[in-house]
Amino acid sequence: MARIVGLAALGALGALEWQRLVGGLSSGRALLWVLVALGAAAAVLGAERLPAGRLRVLALPAVTVIALFLGYWLSGAGLKLLKPHGWDDLLSGLGGGLQALGTVRMPYVSADPWPRIVLELLGAELLILAGLLTFWPRSPRAGDARVPLTPPERGYPFVAVAVLFVVVASPVISLGGTASSLLLGLGLAALTVVFLWLERLPLRPGLGVAGLIAVALLGALPIAAAADRGQPWFDYRSFAESLGPDDPVRFSWNQSYGPITWPRDGNEIMRVSSKEPLYWKARNLDVFFKDGWTTRSEPLDPGPDPLFSLDLPDDVQDAPASWTHTVSVSIRRMRIRDVIGAGTTESITDGSRGVEQGISPGTWDAPSVLRRGDSYTAKVYVPTPTQEQLADATTGAVERQPDERVITVPFKPSEVRSIPRSAASIIAKTKAGPITDAEVHFSSWEGVGADRVSFPGTGRSDFDVDSVMRRSIYEQTWELSKKLKSESAQPMDYVRAVYDYLHGPSFRYVERPPQPPAGQAPLEYFINQTHEGYCQHYAGAMALMLRMAGIPARVATGFSPGGFSARKKAWIVRDTDAHAWVEVWFDKYGWVTIDPTPNATPARSQIAALAPLRGASPPPAAADTGAADAAANTEKPNISVRPELRLGVDEPISGATASDSGGISFWIWALGVLVVAVIVLAVALFLRRPRGKTPMDRAINEVENALERVGRPVTVGTTMTQLERRLGSHSPEVKAYLAALAAGRYALSPPPLPRSGRRALRRALAQGLGFGGGLRALWALPPRVERPAREPRSRTFEVDTTVRVQS
Structure with a gap:
């Protein structure tokens, strides 16, 4: 008690x-x-x-x-x-x-x-x-006398x-x-x-x-x-x-446009519970500086409103409720400071560690690294307007983030060398010396603002954007952009024209694109020369050309939707799903996701593509661009996932009978085989009975068999007394056990054998056998279930005692 x-x-x-x-x-x-x-x-x-x-x-x-x-x-x-x-x-x-x-x-x-x-x-x-x-x-x-208690x-x-x-x-x-x-x-x-x-x-x-x-x-x-x-x-x-992996996956979102170097081992890095497949965004690359896209270094001033409000349209309260999602994210084999969300992340709740709003609107950061086991719930705004809604939508008429139409371009080396110190001073109206690059501000498609060029470090501006762009290393892309814009009546027409150009027959998805020669930018080289690249090239090129036309655009990095598991009710995201895409600003809807990368991307679940309007013919495209699949999508331009590819790990999204790993995984089968083996072994141990007519005969035979199984067989003619002297030296319990065997062998009603002696004998058998000796002794002399002795039944016999005398 x-x-x-x-x-x-x-x-x-x-x-x-x-x-x-x-x-x-x-x-x-x-x-x-x-x-x-x-x-x-x-x-x-x-x-x-x-x-x-x-x-x-x-x-x-x-x-x-x-x-x-x-x-x-x-x-x-x-x-x-x-x-x-x-x-x-x-x-x-x-x-x-x-x-x-x-x-x-x-x-x-x-x-x-x-x-x-x-x-x-x-x-x-x-x-x-x-x-x-x-x-x-x-x-x-x-x-034991040495143990006081x-x-x-x-x-x-x-x-x-x-x-x-x-x-x-x-x-x-x-x-x-x-x-x-x-x-x-x-x-x-x-x-x-x-x-x-x-x-x-x-x-x-x-x-x-x-x-x-x-x-x-x-x-x-x-x-x-x-x-x-x-x-x-x-x-x-x-x-x-200590149970976690020693080599968790880490990601860097800086774009070098060289060969793909991020990990692609098929590791599950994240699990997202969401009703819809979305692009899981980590970072906004909203600054184009000289040769590529990078992140913003200074936060914007949202005034009295929260920072994420700069990513939302003015009438966001009138947006369909289906554009706002609540997703739950669980980090697996990954370490990252970026809080993964989708579209514009408005809030983070139920976080396993503290988070804060990032520098770029709609993104969040974790002061301490997110790692395996961290989880949170995110409220995200992801607009998915139809093609008809985007056909006449304005972009740039409402100034939300004017720097989303700015690029910094370097001049051609020949142009810099040909400009003497005095001429450069005249261009910039300063005595700053030769100028190597310029910050170009493009007016919006709707005519808001004005074309303007700023020369860094001078405090001076110019308004001849066409002259500056022709002297920059992006001259060919600038001419291509002007040509496509002259053929487009609405912003969405230009977006589609750029998309169709990047999906032309000459473009090919490759993971190790050729490197540009010295003095030439990677994206300029991709757009006009090689036409070979992967998601960074496609997304960076499209966003660059959109800004040149006055359409606010940026590159987003993160992960494609991944594979849906009906059993886990979550999207399984792996390291192969790392991806980059484009976000385009429309005044009425906000940032709309558009993915120009062909289907051959290493992001295995990335199949989003633009679709033509109802009744329009699909543009000509290469065989691997997925244009035919995109043509069937007339509703959502951003997440048009083909049904046959909406898979988890070999599992259809519709909840088919296949498991997430193509059936029960190998180690589950191995575990089942091990369990069966243990059961068979246990049955063999406990049901194995030695030969003998009486219980004592069987017990003696069991000792002889045990000695043989541990490699110490007895010779013919060995008596119980000799066996007692041989093994009894290990402990008094062993000696008493063997003595009880010898005494009870021919007794009419032998006493039960002590259990402690049987365990002591097993320990004696294990001595000298090294590692695994205990298991070997257990196999040789398994435990026995002692059955209670039954009282002998009394029987009545009739005996004829008649004595017959024969004379």
């Missing part, structure tokens, strides 16, 4: 402390763990009182399985995951949640449910484990109290104590003494009770110091962090 009281008190303290690790976990639910632990302890104690036999042997495993199952059920993981087809999800979820414990913020309140499930499961199962250990049966051993008759209370200390201490270290460390130490010491030693004290007051109080007071100080040292007894954060 004293031990049960101590278990209940320590368990309740641990459950209430552990409850603080999980946001929203009620005290009542945490105390249910304690009730299950107490029930498990009582059930183990009751199982020990059962009569010897199979029922007693099976009672303890049954109690253990039932108790652990109740702990699992109380954690909220879901019973359907216990079915064979759910083992993959269960193990991957528990593994990911356990690894996340090293990084997530406590108390845990975030979008990914698995860290919460793992926390609740750990708390419940640790308490249940302590309950099982409290009265777990143990065999009494002979006393004899072990208890039943249970492992010292191990149980260590487990309870883990439950109590880990939350205190992670979140801080709710009371002073001294009070916590006093409570722990008192309850520990009650749990371990109260049963040994007399019921009447006296020196025993006084000693108990003294031990509690003295124990409070070291326990308080341990609780206040800043590290838990069991550092679950370090343990969880």
